[in-house]
Amino acid sequence: MSKQKQLKVTLTRSMHGRLASHKACVSGLGLRRMHQSVTVIDTPENRGMINKVSYMLAVEEV
Template sequence: MTANKQLKLTLIRSLAKRLPVHQQCVRGLGLTRRHQTVTVAATPENLGMVRKVSYMLQIEEVV
């Protein structure tokens, strides 16, 4: 993916009782509360974090 692509991420599961590394990935993406939505660039760093915690996120590609 190129750097100009964006991803819209929504946290759909709680951070409670998750691995500390997964909690840090979600916070690194800018999410702090359930049902919060952020838009991030589709960089390799962000895609790696999204892949790690994808079970907690709703992911949409912004055109």
């Protein structure tokens, strides 16, 4: 059984004043406030959201 890769995503910049689609990507990843970290599964959908708002995030493999 193969274990799914996971990514630890941390919001490093504020969502204030961002495009609505960028805010939607951040909330879709489960982030609500600055410096909050969540662990998400490494899927193409999550990668797409991460790439779209990469300037606001810190990402590391778990």
